[in-house]
Amino acid sequence: MDLVNHLNDRLLFAIPKKGRLYDKCVSILKGSDIKFHRSQRLDIALSTNLPVALIFLPAADIPMFVGEGKCDLGITGVDQVREADMDVELPIDLQFGNCKLQVQVPANGGYQDPRQLIGKTIVSSFTNLTTKYFAELEGTTDDKITTKIRYVGGSVEASCALGIADAIVDLVESGETMRAAGLTDIATVLETSAYLIESKHPKSDPELIATIKSRIEGVMTAQRYVCCNYNAQTKDLHKLLPITPGRRAPTISKIDDEGWVAVSSMVERSKKGAIMDELKKEGATDIMVFEISNCRV
Ligand SMILES: Nc1ncnc2c1ncn2[C@@H]1O[C@H](COP(=O)(O)OP(=O)(O)OP(=O)(O)O)[C@@H](O)[C@H]1O
Numbered sequence: 001m002d003l004v005n006h007l008n009d010r011l012l013f014a015i016p017k018k019g020r021l022y023d024k025c026v027s028i029l030k031g032s033d034i035k036f037h038r039s040q041r042l043d044i045a046l047s048t049n050l051p052v053a054l055i056f057l058p059a060a061d062i063p064m065f066v067g068e069g070k071c072d073l074g075i076t077g078v079d080q081v082r083e084a085d086m087d088v089e090l091p092i093d094l095q096f097g098n099c100k101l102q103v104q105v106p107a108n109g110g111y112q113d114p115r116q117l118i119g120k121t122i123v124s125s126f127t128n129l130t131t132k133y134f135a136e137l138e139g140t141t142d143d144k145i146t147t148k149i150r151y152v153g154g155s156v157e158a159s160c161a162l163g164i165a166d167a168i169v170d171l172v173e174s175g176e177t178m179r180a181a182g183l184t185d186i187a188t189v190l191e192t193s194a195y196l197i198e199s200k201h202p203k204s205d206p207e208l209i210a211t212i213k214s215r216i217e218g219v220m221t222a223q224r225y226v227c228c229n230y231n232a233q234t235k236d237l238h239k240l241l242p243i244t245p246g247r248r249a250p251t252i253s254k255i256d257d258e259g260w261v262a263v264s265s266m267v268e269r270s271k272k273g274a275i276m277d278e279l280k281k282e283g284a285t286d287i288m289v290f291e292i293s294n295c296r297v
Pocket residue numbers: 018019020021058059060076077078079080096097098099171172173174192193194
């Protein structure tokens with residue numbers, strides 16, 4: 001099938017083709033019920049249930065495709081958006097791919113302040129952000145900095161040991177890569193996470209864009225909340241309901257037992273243990289927590 005000729009009239013949605021963000025992106029698409037089949041080695045997949053085409057691209061190229069309006073939507077890290085210096089909307093923080101772009105120096109090298117690196121050689125895959133950062137430190141414009149910024153595409157952390165850099169600017173999540181390379185961080189250039197990004201001048205049907213955004217928001221909410229059900233005596237509700245106020249209000253249903261009701265409420269996943277403990281202490285029984293597979297709020 002000539003896929004390219006099937007792209008007309010479809011919303012083009014750019015997804016990282018591999019790497020750190022890929023699996024989470026696929027699970028967001030799945031959670032949003034955007035069905036597709038990606039043939040091996042093909043970087044375009046037509047959705048089978050929506051007028052959408054998924055375009056699999058390097059995470060670093062996605063801001064340009066969306067910024068220039070070639071794709072209406074995309075998913076990539078904010079670091080990539082800032083590095084590409086593209087003017088796009090950032091409608092949804094997808095809350096994965098969290099890490100920091102940091103200035104890293106040899107742990108035993110005597111640098112404690114990034115100002116000590118002015119005029120030295122810095123290696124990074126994020127040369128634009130690094131240039132801007134040092135231009136600000138030097139109090140000058142990007143084209144006048146004395147610090148030398150060199151690009152490498154990967155394994156940036158090896159640059160100091162190999163003698164091509166005095167320091168590096170690279171992403172840090174757990175810090176394992178940094179420490180294994182004998183480096184330590186002395187400053188943060190940027191904090192980042194993956195975002196749904198949107199063209200400022202989308203070409204597709206606004207209703208379709210709104211539907212996709214609302215589905216992704218639903219996935220985010222479903223990830224953040226669980227559903228908590230319990231039985232309670234009506235006399236205890238004044239103590240129990242403040243523990244489970246819900247997003248708007250808890251649902252209270254009659255049950256076939258005089259003086260008792262069933263309560264259902266969304267609670268934050270990260271607090272569910274403490275909430276169940278407190279409910280039990282205040283007299284709730286049959287407390288159950290359920291996963292929410294998707295929702296619209
Ligand atoms: N260690 C990390 N922890 C969390 N998020 C990360 C980490 N490393 C990278 N990211 C995020 O993922 C994005 C893509 O990084 P990744 O290294 O996967 O890209 P890539 O270079 O396209 O893939 P690959 O390394 O497989 O070639 C980064 O721009 C950043 O937003």
